[in-house]
Amino acid sequence: MSKEIKGYRQQPGKLPFAKPGSGGREPFSKLRDLEMIPESEGGKRPQPKGKNRHDHLLTGSSVGKRTPLVDSNWKVTGQAKYGDDIRIPNELIGRILRSPHHYARIRSIDTSEAEAIPGVLAIETGQQHTDLFGVLPVTKDEHAMAVDKVRHVGDLVACVAAENEATALEALRKIKVDYEILKPIHNMKKSLDNVEEPIHDRGKYHIGQSNVQKRVFQEFGNFEGMKKPHASSKEKWKFAGVNHGFTEPHAVVANWEPSGRLTLYTPQQVPHYVHRSLADVLKIPMHQINVHRTFVGGGFGGKSDPFPHEMCAAILARKTGRPVRITFDRDEVFYTNRGRHPSQIEMNVHVDDNARICGIETDALIDGGAFASFGHVTTYYNGVLHTAPYEIGSFHYTGARVWTNKPASGAMRGHGAVNSRCAVELGIDDICTQLEVDPISFRLANLLPPHSSTITGFRITSIGMRECLERVREACDWEQKFRKLPLGHGIGIGCGFFISGSGLPIHWDPNKFPHATVHLKIDMDGGVTIHTGAADIGQGSDTVVAQSVSEVLGVPIEMIRVKSRDSDTSPVDLGSYSSRVTFMNANAAISAAIEIREELLKATAEICNVSKDSLVIGDRRIYQKKDPAVGVSYLEALHKAQEDRGALVSSGAYRTPPMGGVHKGAAAGLAPAYSFSAYAAEVKVDPETGITKVIKVWAAHDCGRALNPLSVEGQIIGSCHMGLGQVLTEEMKYGRNGSLLNPNLLDYKIPTVHEMPEVVPIIVESNDPEGPFGAKEAGEGPLLPILPAVCNAVYDAIGIRTNELPITPDKLYKQIEKKMKVLDIKSPLDLPNPTLEHSELQKTLDERTIQHRNRDQERKLNTEREPYYNGTLFGKVSTIPPEEQDENWTLSVTPSEEYLTKPRLAGSAWKHQEVRYMKKGDDA
Amino acid sequence: MSGMSNTPHVPMIPTGEKASWNAIINSRIFDNINIDSNAILLDVLRDSTGMLGVKRGCDLGTCGCCAVLIDGVPKLSCLTLAAETKGKEITTVEGLADGAHLHPIQKTFAECGGSQCGFCTPGFLVVISALLNENNNPDDKEIKDAIEGNLCRCTGYQQIIESVHAAANILNSKEEVEDNTTAKIDPHPGIDRVQE
Known part of the structure; x- marks a missing residue:
């Protein structure tokens, strides 16, 4: 019988193993896809950015291919179980009594009447659970429920477990709370002052008697150059707070199992911190708790704190001995918040006569709401994350995060970087207008090169900023549009820079735990089980980890299963925040897979009697590179490797290399790699109404290497959607008495499909030397540039610079009216349309761009490159840190006395002495 | 929000009588389901019939997560009284696939x-x-x-x-979506099955 042979054959003379799972759709292994194998490994994929340390591991299996999320079939069939979908027999319904007051002392709580209702099984208040918790170990300031004071409307007062929801709600109504109302603070400026009753008694140290939670002062660089700038842009910004707006409200199920252990089912981004907090609050060891991460219906940072309601569920379940499920209404989500901080930012950008950015001065006052949350980090990020990708002569930052009686702000996509990035990019645009140069040319001539150091000492490895800008400029037809479109129609550019994984884990440990650990297990069936604690919140982390293992072992992704839900079975992972998962978890997965790969190669070498180094891995087959007929199937190699020991297991871990400076706060913003992005947005603004409509966005993002281009594009487009919300419509509105006016999705305006413009995602691959297969983050960075791109486009359309977000029609029209008055114009249609005639400086910029492009290309490919420190553009020797060669080069993290005589807004937080806070009547 | 008001609470919807409810959900007959006569369809679907694929996002008709088909017409189940759908045919996300063949x-x-x-x-x-x-x-x-x-x-x-x-x-x-339960990748490729 004639037979067609489609792929590789078994090596003659070798007996095939029995075939578990035979009868598959694809009986033959595919040929190695040479298009996916880099040139340096004998394939056909070009490597214009040089080689990567993982190149030799590529098998062409799945990295770089558009891969549907591995769990997507659960989602599309409705089988995915989110928080509220966990239904355990015999469950009770938990509900939470929340404070109706902004700020009040709890005199007493009377639960007797509520407890008497039939069907009410437990009522708990804060008195019995006084242990503090919080996401950062240094700022634990939350309780399961209010102990003495409620600090914002919606703060937790008591919780109830009952047979059904109606009974639980009835019980809440019958709980009598006697409040002594205190004077609330809603205005963040007032929180800078000393008050009689600070919102938190922070124990040992206090910044005066004020509500300043964290203050930062940083000065880097030579401030001489800044004193007489050629051009300056000064702006005072107001940013409204925004909420994540994930579609799944928080929900949690707690169940104390017969073994006496607690399993907490929760849609969490960071299960490990919940794990720690539960142990603190419940006073049981961590090993007695299993945190089960359910499917997460969107996180964006809003599900990354350990939450009081999670503690409540565990407390209620412990008391009743039955499972307890708590699900939020949408308004409770808004009162829990942790969204982006409302902030007031003063941004001054200075440029010298050579069109170099000789100074950035930023002062950011951010409104933290009632709790610290990630506040320490946010306060730093508002400053340090806009010191790149440009080379800067000097940087001055004062930041303060204050407590107010509002729902707490926290981490949200683009954590801390978004608002100040918007401000600095508008400053640059403004300066370019003053200098009469093209803003893209300006940026291209002021970029840091690859493998350099920023002004604050961050280590830049790969940087694709130049390519992002150039590709966006080409794609959007910039030359034909910028400053050339008619009135009411404009285009603008904005850039972004974001960390790819935080260099210091939050729970820093002297034992030097790794950031991420991944375990692999392969048994006789050949399928690979990955155990990882990385929390898939919809971004596709399970998929990326599966792809990495699939790539190294040469098995199709269908043969990989990811077990990432239970803390019992997954190695500790720090969770999905700071855009760390792809970088750190995929790196850990690769190192785990390398161990298995070695075993397989060793077994193959033994079977075929060839040297291990001559082997390569293809689709489910391991063979000699020069003679593909010699080799064995994956399963045969596996079974050989399993002889006498059974299932293969391995463990891989990732830790960031040592890096960064030594000054206080040097670790904030440190990352093993950074992502870069440049967006152009085209908008139409109706001058007669102030309505802004974004019509198209060109979005270039440097993600190092797109492991899964489908997901990267999804993240880019999704980021645009979220950023557009913040820039145009979304706002947490607080009324005059400080009440939240729009805690629902009707009044909180998330863009619908009609508001969403077409987005052209442009993936730029800079091939990071340390990233997994060259990859960096793509989850948060893509949000940053959309805000300034839209704002700058609005200026291009009608010549008005906004300094307040969101740009709602009423605000914009007020500015239009004001401008009409100043210019004495009758109709908004007569507003002057911005134009551009290039000045002499444009030539300087273009020349410098060409020089720098060559410099960058050389640094990319030359592996023996010299160091490059920020400051070189200003005449310093590139290989020596500027502070070592210039005595005027400041590096300071405390304000001088001279500064304190005239501090700026957030800077005035430094007027307070750090003191031991004394309680009233405490003489000690 | 529950429990946030200091004023005596007057429930917006008084507790209703119990009522019997029936419907055909995803071609399956649900008969004699005991519900509150004022129950919202979303609650009945999630809590009484186990259709957990229908999601609750906002309770206000703004997010669309709870959409179902009632006699083929898309409706928001959070804004629909269960009583209105008595005896009707309801399709949720769980009913879109034909067995293991996805829609x-x-x-x-x-x-x-x-x-x-x-x-x-x-x-x-x-x-x-x-x-x-x-x-x-x-x-x-x-x-x-x-x-x-x-x-x-x-x-x-x-x-x-x-x-x-x-x-x-x-x-x-008119291409058929393949059966989701067929064998996936064979881990042991390269062996000529015809030979055996």
Whole structure:
């Protein structure tokens, strides 16, 4: 019988193993896809950015291919179980009594009447659970429920477990709370002052008697150059707070199992911190708790704190001995918040006569709401994350995060970087207008090169900023549009820079735990089980980890299963925040897979009697590179490797290399790699109404290497959607008495499909030397540039610079009216349309761009490159840190006395002495 | 919000009498379901019939996560009294697939990135399946009009629209979506099975 042979054959003379799972759709292994194998490994994929340390591991299996999320079939069939979908027999319904007051002392709580209702099984208040918790170990300031004071409307007062929801709600109504109302603070400026009753008694140290939670002062660089700038842009910004707006409200199920252990089912981004907090609050060891991460219906940072309601569920379940499920209404989500901080930012950008950015001065006052949350980090990020990708002569930052009686702000996509990035990019645009140069040319001539150091000492490895800008400029037809479109129609550019994984884990440990650990297990069936604690919140982390293992072992992704839900079975992972998962978890997965790969190669070498180094891995087959007929199937190699020991297991871990400076706060913003992005947005603004409509966005993002281009594009487009919300419509509105006016999705305006413009995602691959297969983050960075791109486009359309977000029609029209008055114009249609005639400086910029492009290309490919420190553009020797060669080069993290005589807004937080806070009547 | 008011509480909807309810959900007959006569369909579907694929996102008719088909017409189950649907035919996301054969829109949602976190997905899927039932070749505007009541926070809608086009292509080509339970990749390739 004639037979067609489609792929590789078994090596003659070798007996095939029995075939578990035979009868598959694809009986033959595919040929190695040479298009996916880099040139340096004998394939056909070009490597214009040089080689990567993982190149030799590529098998062409799945990295770089558009891969549907591995769990997507659960989602599309409705089988995915989110928080509220966990239904355990015999469950009770938990509900939470929340404070109706902004700020009040709890005199007493009377639960007797509520407890008497039939069907009410437990009522708990804060008195019995006084242990503090919080996401950062240094700022634990939350309780399961209010102990003495409620600090914002919606703060937790008591919780109830009952047979059904109606009974639980009835019980809440019958709980009598006697409040002594205190004077609330809603205005963040007032929180800078000393008050009689600070919102938190922070124990040992206090910044005066004020509500300043964290203050930062940083000065880097030579401030001489800044004193007489050629051009300056000064702006005072107001940013409204925004909420994540994930579609799944928080929900949690707690169940104390017969073994006496607690399993907490929760849609969490960071299960490990919940794990720690539960142990603190419940006073049981961590090993007695299993945190089960359910499917997460969107996180964006809003599900990354350990939450009081999670503690409540565990407390209620412990008391009743039955499972307890708590699900939020949408308004409770808004009162829990942790969204982006409302902030007031003063941004001054200075440029010298050579069109170099000789100074950035930023002062950011951010409104933290009632709790610290990630506040320490946010306060730093508002400053340090806009010191790149440009080379800067000097940087001055004062930041303060204050407590107010509002729902707490926290981490949200683009954590801390978004608002100040918007401000600095508008400053640059403004300066370019003053200098009469093209803003893209300006940026291209002021970029840091690859493998350099920023002004604050961050280590830049790969940087694709130049390519992002150039590709966006080409794609959007910039030359034909910028400053050339008619009135009411404009285009603008904005850039972004974001960390790819935080260099210091939050729970820093002297034992030097790794950031991420991944375990692999392969048994006789050949399928690979990955155990990882990385929390898939919809971004596709399970998929990326599966792809990495699939790539190294040469098995199709269908043969990989990811077990990432239970803390019992997954190695500790720090969770999905700071855009760390792809970088750190995929790196850990690769190192785990390398161990298995070695075993397989060793077994193959033994079977075929060839040297291990001559082997390569293809689709489910391991063979000699020069003679593909010699080799064995994956399963045969596996079974050989399993002889006498059974299932293969391995463990891989990732830790960031040592890096960064030594000054206080040097670790904030440190990352093993950074992502870069440049967006152009085209908008139409109706001058007669102030309505802004974004019509198209060109979005270039440097993600190092797109492991899964489908997901990267999804993240880019999704980021645009979220950023557009913040820039145009979304706002947490607080009324005059400080009440939240729009805690629902009707009044909180998330863009619908009609508001969403077409987005052209442009993936730029800079091939990071340390990233997994060259990859960096793509989850948060893509949000940053959309805000300034839209704002700058609005200026291009009608010549008005906004300094307040969101740009709602009423605000914009007020500015239009004001401008009409100043210019004495009758109709908004007569507003002057911005134009551009290039000045002499444009030539300087273009020349410098060409020089720098060559410099960058050389640094990319030359592996023996010299160091490059920020400051070189200003005449310093590139290989020596500027502070070592210039005595005027400041590096300071405390304000001088001279500064304190005239501090700026957030800077005035430094007027307070750090003191031991004394309680009233405490003489000690 | 529950329990936030200091004033004596007057329930918006007084507790109703118990009532018997029946419907055909995803071709399955549910008879004699004991519900509160004022129960909301969303609660009945989730709590009494186990249709947990129907999601609760906002309780206000703003997010579209709870959309179901009632006699083939998309409705928000959080704004529908269960009593109104007595005896009717209800389709939820669980009823879109034909056994292990996914509905084309389910398949393309997975393949084109229409679903990221997946929480809004059930609502989108039932709305789009109704659209495709009526119009197997919708243009961008028709798709946008159909899904304007659904919020998605992850995807920015673009890949959802692409998924709809891809599903329309499948429907028009009359291509069968393969059975999801057939063997996946064979881990032992390269052996000539014909020989044996």
